[in-house]
Amino acid sequence: MADPRIGIIEERLKGVSRIVAVSSGKGGVGKSLIASTLALTLARRNYKVGLFDLDFTSPSTHVILGVEGLQPKEEKGIIPPQVHGLKYMSIVYYSGEYASPLRGVDVSNALIELLAITRWDELDFLIVDMPPGISDATLDVIRLIKRIGFVVITTPSRLAFETVRKLIDLLSELGIPIMGVVENMKMKESRFIQQQIEGRGIKFWGDIPFDAELEEAIGDVNKLLATQFGKKVGEIEKLKV
Amino acid sequence: MHEWALAEAVISTVSQIAEKEGLEKVAEVEIKVGELQQIELDILEFALSQLKTLKLKNAKFRIKTVKAELKCRVCGQKWIFRKEKMNEEIAEAIHFVPEIAHTYIKCPKCGSPDFEILKGRGIWLESVRGLR
Numbered sequence: 001m002a003d004p005r006i007g008i009i010e011e012r013l014k015g016v017s018r019i020v021a022v023s024s025g026k027g028g029v030g031k032s033l034i035a036s037t038l039a040l041t042l043a044r045r046n047y048k049v050g051l052f053d054l055d056f057t058s059p060s061t062h063v064i065l066g067v068e069g070l071q072p073k074e075e076k077g078i079i080p081p082q083v084h085g086l087k088y089m090s091i092v093y094y095s096g097e098y099a100s101p102l103r104g105v106d107v108s109n110a111l112i113e114l115l116a117i118t119r120w121d122e123l124d125f126l127i128v129d130m131p132p133g134i135s136d137a138t139l140d141v142i143r144l145i146k147r148i149g150f151v152v153i154t155t156p157s158r159l160a161f162e163t164v165r166k167l168i169d170l171l172s173e174l175g176i177p178i179m180g181v182v183e184n185m186k187m188k189e190s191r192f193i194q195q196q197i198e199g200r201g202i203k204f205w206g207d208i209p210f211d212a213e214l215e216e217a218i219g220d221v222n223k224l225l226a227t228q229f230g231k232k233v234g235e236i237e238k239l240k241v
Numbered sequence: 242m243h244e245w246a247l248a249e250a251v252i253s254t255v256s257q258i259a260e261k262e263g264l265e266k267v268a269e270v271e272i273k274v275g276e277l278q279q280i281e282l283d284i285l286e287f288a289l290s291q292l293k294t295l296k297l298k299n300a301k302f303r304i305k306t307v308k309a310e311l312k313c314r315v316c317g318q319k320w321i322f323r324k325e326k327m328n329e330e331i332a333e334a335i336h337f338v339p340e341i342a343h344t345y346i347k348c349p350k351c352g353s354p355d356f357e358i359l360k361g362r363g364i365w366l367e368s369v370r371g372l373r
């Protein structure tokens with residue numbers, strides 16, 4: 001007759017002012033790094049921030065944040081642990097270091113379960129690190145979280161933009177707010193992406209140069225925020241508007 | 242008490258259904274609970290009794306457990322999930338997110354993690370009856 005979990009999701013998110021999906025049609029464009037850095041930046045500016053890693057088959061934000069040995073508290077649901085000032089939720093609390101080979105239906109079910117049982121309480125921002133593509137997780141987030149807005153990440157590559165463009169067109173067609181588009185890993189001057197984005201009437205939030213030092217900062221949030229990448233993400237003020 | 246969160250979900254959804262179907266009072270709610278999620282029925286029942294709204298005051302909750310039947314997508318083998326065979330940490334991870342079964346459970350015949358949960362995954366609302 002009915003999946004009772006669906007009916008509680010809105011209630012679980014009612015204390016969250018803004019829900020932001022950091023998404024891309026393409027993998028490997030820096031979604032998780034941008035999602036984590038945005039969340040950390042906002043937390044350091046005294047906002048109450050949650051970070052939810054929805055990339056169930058390839059989670060990586062725990063590596064970026066250097067999270068080890070933490071578990072959520074169980075109290076009438078689950079309460080995400082505080083990590084560097086963020087409420088942080090990821091499937092790795094349960095899957096550990098092992099592979100989670102999930103088909104679409106399993107991704108949907110795990111997503112619904114975690115949305116139904118996680119208690120975020122009051123937050124100014126819930127940043128959601130999305131898996132790449134426009135399959136189950138993206139469609140479910142659109143279906144289940146009515147107030148979600150998307151920040152779309154691309155690289156300058158036409159190959160990346162070919163699929164990112166499809167995500168943008170899909171979201172536009174469905175009337176889902178696209179807050180802005182970020183061009184990551186920029187290596188030379190080009191206005192191609194900006195023109196493509198602005199030509200669609202969507203806000204271009206800026207570009208982030210390729211940062212060769214970034215890899216060294218993974219796992220250390222202070223180092224991460226001090227990189228050129230971290231500083232550039234910190235300049236994305238538009239998220240607060 | 243993760244069961245409490247699921248009980249809240251049941252009460253919230255039953256209330257939404259009662260509202261939609263114009264029920265004045267809810268008399269009976271049938272719930273199926275899949276064994277894969279290893280829900281503690283005592284805690285679930287207690288939570289349901291504590292969370293009842295006015296409309297659900299006299300509602301009877303009938304809870305049926307359903308064995309978790311798994312089927313390998315590679316070789317077609319079917320088997321039943323048994324908690325007793327799990328170590329406690331893994332059983333608890335599956336309790337919170339049943340899909341974690343794919344991380345730790347393999348087909349007993351061919352060893353593949355690519356199996357289908359045919360039935361008995363988690364909590365499901367089977368029927369809501371009441372007076373209009």
